[in-house]
Amino acid sequence: xxxxxxxxxxxxxxxxxxxxxxxxxxxxxxxxxxxxxxxxxxxxxxxxxxxxxxxxxxxxxxxxxxxxxxxxxxxxxxxxxxxxxxxxxxxxxxxxxxxxxxxxxxxxxxxxxxxxxxxxxxxxxxxxxxxxxxxxxxxxxxxxxxxxxxxxxxxxxxxxxxxxxxxxxxxxxxxxxxxxxxxxxxxxxxxxxxxxxxxxxxxxxxxxxxxxxxxxxxxxxxxxxxx
Numbered sequence: 001x002x003x004x005x006x007x008x009x010x011x012x013x014x015x016x017x018x019x020x021x022x023x024x025x026x027x028x029x030x031x032x033x034x035x036x037x038x039x040x041x042x043x044x045x046x047x048x049x050x051x052x053x054x055x056x057x058x059x060x061x062x063x064x065x066x067x068x069x070x071x072x073x074x075x076x077x078x079x080x081x082x083x084x085x086x087x088x089x090x091x092x093x094x095x096x097x098x099x100x101x102x103x104x105x106x107x108x109x110x111x112x113x114x115x116x117x118x119x120x121x122x123x124x125x126x127x128x129x130x131x132x133x134x135x136x137x138x139x140x141x142x143x144x145x146x147x148x149x150x151x152x153x154x155x156x157x158x159x160x161x162x163x164x165x166x167x168x169x170x171x172x173x174x175x176x177x178x179x180x181x182x183x184x185x186x187x188x189x190x191x192x193x194x195x196x197x198x199x200x201x202x203x204x205x206x207x208x209x210x211x212x213x214x215x216x217x218x219x220x221x222x223x224x225x226x227x
Contacts, residue, residue, distance in 0.1 A: 019150070019160050019161055019162045020051075020161045020162065021148065021161075021162040021163070021164070022049055022050065022051045022129070022161065022162070022163045022164070023045065023046075023049035023050070023163070023164050023165065024040055024045060024049060024050045024051070024163060024164070024165050024166075024167065025050075025051050025052075025053065025149070025151060025161070025163035025165070025166045025167070026040070026050065026051070026052045026053070026166075026167045026169055027053050027054070027135050027138075027151075027166065027167065027168050027169060027170060028053075028054055028060065028168065028169035028170040028171060029052065029054035029056070029057045029058070029059070029060060029121055029169075030059060030060020030061060030062055030063075030169065030170075030171045031059070031060065031062055031117065032060075032169035032171060033052070033054065033060070033167075033169035034059075034117060034120060034121060034124065036167045036169050037050065037052055037124050037127075037128060038085060038087045038088065038124070041087050041124075041127065041128075042085065042086050042087055047127050047128045047129075048128075048129065050128040050129060051128070051129045051130070051131060051161065051163065052124070052125065052128050052129065052130045052131070053130075053131045053133060053134075053135055053151070053153065054130075054132065055132060055133060055134045055154075056132070057121050057122075057125065057130070057132060058118065058121075059114050059117045059118055059121065060171050061171055061173075061188075062110065062113075062114060062117070063114045063117070063118065065188040065191070065192070066110050066114075066188075066191060067109065067110055067111035067114050068109050068110070068111060068192060068193070068194075069109065069110050069191050069192075069214075069217065070107055070108075070109055070110075070217065071107045071108055071109065071110050071112075071113070072107065072213045073107065074104065074105055074106060074107055075099060075102050075103065075104045075105075075106060075107070075108055075112070076104035076105065078099060078113055078116070079099055079100055079104060082096065082099075082116075087124075088120065091119075091120065091123055093116070093119035093120075093123075094119075095112075095115035095116040095118070095119045096116050096119065098112060098115070098116075099112055099113070099116050131153065131155075132155075133153045133154045133155040134153065134154040134155075135151050135152070135153055135154075136152045136153065136154055136158075137150075137151070137152040138150075138151055138152075138166065138168075139152075146162075146164075147164075148162045148163060148164055149162065149163045149164075149165075149166045150162055151163060151166070174186065174187035174188070177209075185199055185200075185206075187214065190214075190218050190221075191214055191217060191218065193221050196218070196221050196222075196225075197221075197225055200222065200225060200227050201227075202225070202226045202227060204227055205227075206222055206227055208222070
């Protein structure tokens with residue numbers, strides 16, 4: 001009986017320190033992370049084999065900075081995307097209804113899509129394993145036959161999980177310049193027409209680098225301000 005109890009304790013000790021293994025880990029809950037989770041589920045990956053990690057689960061930079069930015073796509077494109085997805089087709093919420101009810105042939109502020117994506121995020125979090133934390137380190141294990149990835153997360157402190165495959169859906173950050181005696185206006189602020197209006201005057205000379213949708217919006221804003 002003594003040896004049996006010792007063996008049992010050893011087994012429990014191993015289990016208590018075992019690292020949880022998932023088939024897929026998706027890092028990031030912006031638009032790319034949301035699409036990644038939906039695609040995995042649509043392709044038949046079991047929900048308990050997916051772990052989704054993000055510190056906020058609030059639609060990433062899109063939700064944090066760009067809600068009042070005018071979209072460069074008509075509403076019907078987003079509606080069509082929802083209806084063609086087997087994951088989203090049967091999902092409904094007030095924000096989804098708001099998109100379907102608006103003029104489908106017009107562009108609208110991105111907040112309309114952000115609200116819908118927030119609802120979709122909350123729904124997807126009920127379908128997979130989600131962890132509201134930050135990944136501090138991502139390491140491969142090429143020396144082991146399993147060839148898994150080890151993820152060190154912030155909460156619980158220094159906890160580790162394993163994943164066979166990892167999707168880094170962490171988005172991108174605007175490029176910055178570092179010139180002396182030149183004040184830089186961060187893109188996140190420049191795209192917010194209200195915040196930009198407090199940062200420039202008609203006496204300023206402003207250089208806009210780029211020619212995509214964001215740059216065109218900023219040039220229009222500056223023109224409207226009389227810069």
